Amino acid sequence: MAGGAATGGSSTSDTYAEARTWLLLPAWVTLGILVLAPVAIMLVYSFLTKEFRGGVIWEFSLGAYDQFFCSRGLFGDEPCSIEWTYIQIFWRSIWQAGAATLLSLVIGFPTAYFIATRPPRQRTLWVFLVTIPYWVNLLIRTVSMKFLLRDEGPLNDFLTGIGLLNEPLAIVNTNFAVQLGLFYSYLPFMVLPIYAAVERYNFALSEAASDLYAPRWTVLRRILLPSVKPGIVAGCILVFVPSLGSFLAPDLLGGARNFMIGSLIEEQFKGNAGNWPFGAAASMILLTMVLIILLIFARQQAKAES
């Protein structure tokens, strides 16, 4: 992100060197305050000692990371063996976010394709419709989702009403409910980049492929999908990353058993029970993981380009 602002053209002349410095200043200040400073504060806090009623003691400590990765027995005096609790929470989070991303892709791609293939004047309307739920607060939407899905909710009433089910289907407090919540929360982030890519796609390529004896599915797989892949990758990242750190959907729809990273971190900063360094450390580990995933994507993209 920072790189995009810094590499402003490779002019050989230095005529604008001074002007460039000043013109880029707002970008640097914004990035500094909104990106670098918070991450730096978090990084520092993750290496401090916890204070029992929340907050920190300014004393260097690896305790937060030790707590995350090491199990040292009931009294904390045994040698380090791997602590699975948090790794499990992370693993579940990745799995949940991945499932939500896949669900978004399966629903989002046809939606985006549908919108992009409407007449130009209709497309704006469809895009507008996709974004309408986002005018409502996420918390309210997630609570509404819970209301819809619960045992006595409209969905179960309908399913039992038409005789499809004898007993209401327990959806709330399952992994699936969390995936559904995440999917609903971030679907437009999947639809919009794919829509943009499909809209730019030259449909003459599909015609050329079918002219060269490719059946419909082959056209989709060999020509359309590779052409709109950047949009798909962008959509997947935009859904996966916020899903991974989300705490509203897992808290409200998943219940205590379907705890995710977001909730774990949230707990550390809430009330007196918190552990700020541990929360900061968990955040740093999450951030590192996300960066690694993005790097892998970026490298693959670069490899595909060359």
Added chain:
Amino acid sequence: MTSKTNDAIEVRNAVKRYGDFTALKKVSLTISDNEFFTLLGPSGCGKTTLLRMIAGFEDVTEGGIFLFGEEIEGLPPHKRPINTVFQNYALFPHMNVLDNVGFGLEMLGKSKSEARARAGEVLEMVQLTQFSARKPSQLSGGQQQRVALARALAPRPKVLLLDEPLSALDLKLRKAMQIELKHLQKETGITFIFVTHDQEEALTMSDRVAVMSAGEVQQLGDAREIYERPRNMFVADFIGETNLIEVTVDRIDAGRAACHLGGGHRLTCDAVDGIGAGASVHMSLRPERLFLSSAPTEGESLKARVRENIFIGTDISTILDLDDGPEFRVRASNSSRGTSRVFEPGTEVFVNMEQGAARLLMD
């Protein structure tokens, strides 16, 4: 598929409607095997629609399309042994040149290595072997054009459709490609159906040309026929430069029509079926079939005054005013024989006609 007839393509009473708009009005034509056939017309005349119907991208509202006697209407594009060279090439951007060219063969069930071998052969034919590993974006417009051509030829289609394939190239390259396409067609023996709005291109390359306008075929014939014996106003005006003069037919006598035009000038020319005495029609006079002289000659001639001479390289074009009559253009080639017939502005001259220079046109 067994060949039942020698006609590669037959279009039978094909109609194409989009809602209230009729893009094609009952078009019928047959295109023989091994023919270089051109659909020529201004934009919106329905030529591309017809091509897309043959390819299978558009369905036919009424009528039918036959490939070697077999109905192909209703078959999707990928089931027709017909390939297309698209206007903007439509090369697959994520595949290299070799894979682009091999794509059709691969889809026909050839193994990847087999497809690549044949793709290599075709690339050699269009002299692009050294670019096999490049992506389309790394090629010039002319090279992309050749790749598109190679890609469409590689599966050895029965008919090749070309949708204004040369329109994006500059003049010199376009001229070179015209000749090359013509040779390629003879070499491969594949029926080419070429769509263009460029009349010169059409005349240069085609065995036969169908001149289209407003969703109808106006005239179908070889280049000479269309240029020298245009059937109606549209064809005469669209193909080449011509003088279109309003005339009235006085009488028809032994296959010759005696006509008069404004200012009391008289002319005779070959009679045309369907135009009788008393008809008010247009006459086409090709500028290069007219010549000027200071004294009247034995044949048909009209008295006129030179207004302006325009130098256009190979030719010199003279604009003349007929006494009380319409304006005229005459072309003389820029050679010693031609320039002896160029006169200074203001000079009184006679406009003379070569045999068959004048032709009556239906509206």
